Amino acid sequence: xxxxxxxxxxxxxxxxxxxxxxxxxxxxxxxxxxxxxxxxxxxxxxxxxxxxxxxxxxxxxxxxxxxxxxxxxxxxxxxxxxxxxxxxxxxxxx
Numbered sequence: 001x002x003x004x005x006x007x008x009x010x011x012x013x014x015x016x017x018x019x020x021x022x023x024x025x026x027x028x029x030x031x032x033x034x035x036x037x038x039x040x041x042x043x044x045x046x047x048x049x050x051x052x053x054x055x056x057x058x059x060x061x062x063x064x065x066x067x068x069x070x071x072x073x074x075x076x077x078x079x080x081x082x083x084x085x086x087x088x089x090x091x092x093x094x
Contacts, residue, residue, distance in 0.1 A: 029067040 001009075028049065031037065037048030045067070049060035 025063060025066045028063050032064075032067055 028045070031048075032045050037045050037052075040048060040052060042048035042051065045064045046057065046060040049055040049063060050057050053060075055063065
């Protein structure tokens, strides 16, 4: 595999992760709207995700923030998160 092919595969995987994460935000938003965390005895959405879904506390905080953002602003917010997680150079390839 060439270096370019390797980089393309890595970009493809990051793109897939991004789409999965966007879907995850949608589902977290739905769980929050249905008050699932409260019914499960958790005091916050972040606590519920960390405890019930085995999500790291920092990731849970980012997901909660995105889930509670206005739907139109989720893409902009997620782009900032992706940039922090994977770096601006790779993000520019998308």
